[in-house]
Amino acid sequence: MRFFCAAILCLAALPAMAENFNVGVLFWSMNIPGQVAMRHGLEAEAARINAQAKREGKPGVVLTVQVAGDGETGIENQIRQMRELIGQQVDIIIVQPTDNAALSRPLKEANNVGIPVVAYDQYISGGTLAAYRTSDNFQAGFLDGEYIASLVQPDREIRLVLVEYPHVSSTVERVNGFLDALRQSKRSYKVLKTYSAVEAVGGRKAAKEILKDFPAKGSIDVIFTVNDGGGLAVVEGLKAAGRDEISVASVDGDPASVENIRVGRLTVIDSAQFCGPLGAAAMSAAYALLTGESTPYHALVPVFPVTRETLALYPGWLGPIPESYSKPWPSGTPTWSGSLKVVKP
Known part of the structure; x- marks a missing residue:
């Protein structure tokens, strides 16, 4: 199965219609195998959500994906990428932070314009997250x-x-x-x-x-x-x-x-x-927030x-x-x- 594309990933042949949610996703690294597995889990969960949404006539998700990369360059890239998603007025942002503190200001900028942010794997210090999922x-x-x-x-x-x-x-x-x-x-x-x-x-x-x-x-x-x-x-x-x-x-x-x-x-x-289930948990939390369903603010995958x-x-x-x-x-x-x-x- 092919999981990745360069910029916008539409899963399960879902048409990019107005009723579908535009989800910005910021990954950290594709050089760390565990993080690649997290991405697989997140995208597989998005595909599952879209298949169920299609059957039930509900809104699905379209993922706008970017990868930060490693080291200091990756940190700077992710700051820029998050601001780009805010500028695109996506419905929600899912982010695997490259640094706990570096995304504080972009998170506050997302808060100011009402875009919810779900972080997974790492926390963001400063600003308000809509949900947080990580391994224990x-x-x-x-x-x-x-x-x-x-x-x-x-x-x-x-x-x-x-x-x-x-x-x-x-x-x-x-x-x-x-x-x-x-x-x-x-x-x-x-x-x-x-x-x-x-x-x-x-x-x-x-x-x-x-x-x-x-x-x-x-x-x-x-x-x-x-x-x-x-x-x-x-x-x-x-x-x-x-x-x-x-x-x-x-x-x-x-x-x-x-x-x-x-x-x-x-x-x-x-x-x-459990890298796949962790990525899936982040996607599941984001979709629950978009559809007004109940989801824990902070939960740990064993x-x-x-x-x-x-x-x-x-x-x-x-x-x-x-x-x-x-x-x-x-x-x-x-x-x-x-x-x-x-x-x-």
């Missing part, structure tokens, strides 16, 4: 932390390296969850150093710096990477250098990272997002802890979200739940 990022870090704690002797200090990205809320929450789990598990740890990476280029750079700063085998116990976009490159760099003694905990559920777990290649846990023990239960990025099950390691919350968590109605 604190849970993602916490699941990683409690699993790592279960692998380490209680009296041993964990020598820890963080590969983080402090510019967006999701990755900050993952670090907070990871460290909170270690503390709640009463595991002593020392953060040796932090690095920044969220995509492959940054990950390769971080791997080189880690190997330079900690050249001796056994000098690092655990590396926590906030996503697979950068984390996979870190694993590749460490593996090439023969640093198999390091355990890696990551977040996202990239198929390559899941395979690393399967074959025992450094990564021991990856808290996987994440799934992929380990060698749970591989058989994980369906992949596009879901469906599995049933609840008992975690096969010690936990203060021994049952994993696949329910959407409403934070604010």
